[in-house]
Amino acid sequence: MPFGIYVHVPFCAARCGYCDFNTYTPSELAGSGASPEGWLAAVRGELSLAAAVAGPRPVDTVFVGGGTPSLIGADRLGAVLDAVRDAFGLAPGAEVTTEANPESTSPEFFAGIAEAGFTRVSLGMQSAAPHVLRVLDRRHTPGRAIAAVREARAAGIEHVNLDLIYATPGETVDDLRGSLDSVLAADVDHVSAYSLIVEDGTALARRVARGELPAPDDDVAAERYELIDDVLSAAGFAWYEVSNWARGAGAACRHNLGYWCDGDWWGAGPGAHSHLAGRRWWNVKHPARYAALLAAGQSPEAGAEELTEAERATERVMLGLRLAAGLPAGLLDEAGRAAAGQAAAEGLLDPVALAAGRAVLTRRGRLLADRVVRDLLAATPA
Known part of the structure; x- marks a missing residue:
């Protein structure tokens, strides 16, 4: 059975209004002692622990997610991959992915992660319409995601994904068509598209509750999904999971397929989840607490469950x-x-x-x- 490593980067420059992930901005971490260097040391410690628990298993896929992995820079991402190599080793042809926010990338960033061994990057585009990005509290300019794709390709990154969010309040059919035109012009080989969900406790949920924004409409979301599928299918993409389309050999995300196919993976980092042979567990969420436990030689596990057949x-x-x-x-x-x-x-x-x-x-x-x-x-x- 393929074995994957997920590494969670909990840092973000700012919090997007729709996001309920386990992420922290600099102001939220002020005074806690949490830092990227402390996080990196803790991840190294957890991966050593993982190797002792899971045994000698070459890693087939690595996925660095967040948060904003690109915010910590290419050198630290390379150090994460080195820690995986040291603890487990990589299987021949391993897929190595990082998520990235377009605004925290550059040609130098992509050259650095390519040299480190990353084979795939997933960029959060969300939309090409400025007013849609404002509703989502996204900070990058509409054209930056497309420029980042070209920079990644020029650096030799083999597979590039763009994430879209559709059915945002105020988004029109023409807005979505424009976003899809930009995606196709960028010549990526993978697209993920997700209907906007208003998660409890987010800034977006508060705006909807106050009546500042309408709640997303299910019928509109269905129409937008059909448009996405039509456009991508006509361009040679094939859906392989409800929200994911790939074009060409090897373009599907093997790491995520491991999740969907009941595979095994170890999740390192604050709040990360893991699964081995029917046992699932999750780490403490706060980066400072996570780092302190590992520095003391303790497991960062916060809870676990044993799944029945x-x-x-x-x-x-x-x-x-x-x-x-x-x-x-x-x-x-x-x-x-x-x-x-x-x-x-x-x-x-x-x-x-x-x-x-x-x-x-x-x-x-x-x-x-x-x-x-x-x-x-x-x-x-x-």
Whole structure:
């Protein structure tokens, strides 16, 4: 089974209004003693611990996420990858990804991470419309993401992804078309597109609650998704997960496929989650507490759960159904297969694939994926 390492960078220059990730701005960390250097030392310590627990397993994929990994610079990102090599070693052809905010990148940054061994970068574009970026509290200018793609390509980064957020209040069809035109002009080989979700406790949620912004509309989001799928499909991209499209050999994100295919991974960093052989655990969230525990030779684990076989089977259905490959109908019992047949009759599952033994979402089914999962699981008792 492939083995991945996720490394969480908790630092951001500013907090986007829609974000509820475990991230911290300089003002939020003031006086705590947390710093990028302390974080890096702690990550090295956790990776050494991981090697002692997981045993000798070459790493197939590395994903540095956040937060804003590009904010800590190419040298520190290279040091993170060196720590993974020291603790585990990289498998031949390993995929190594970092997320990046366009405004904290440069030609020198991309040259540095390419030299360190990164093979993939995921850039948070979100939109090419200035007023949409303002609603999202994104700080980069619309053209910066496209320039960053070109810089990454020039540095020799093999695979580049752009993230889009759609159905933001105030976004028009023309706004989204403009964003898609920019994506295609940038010549990336991977696109991730997510419908805006208003998360509790965020600045965006407070603005919606005060009536400053309307809540995202589900029907509008469905129409926008179909537009994205049409445009990307016409340009040679193929969906391989509900929110992800790739073009060309090797462009799909192997690290994320590990999550969706019930793989094993170790999550290092504050608040990071891990999964090994049915055991899931998560780290303490605050960077200062995380670093202090590891400096004292202690595990940063905050909590854990042991998944039963029934729970793992449920997760396989929930995650596997989101993939273009679908899931084996054999994972469902007789009632579940009957529910799958009903979903096919309603145009939510591909009837030809189902007859061949796999439950595969149609495009209409992708729009209603959560409902299909609920129906299959309700009919398949744990």
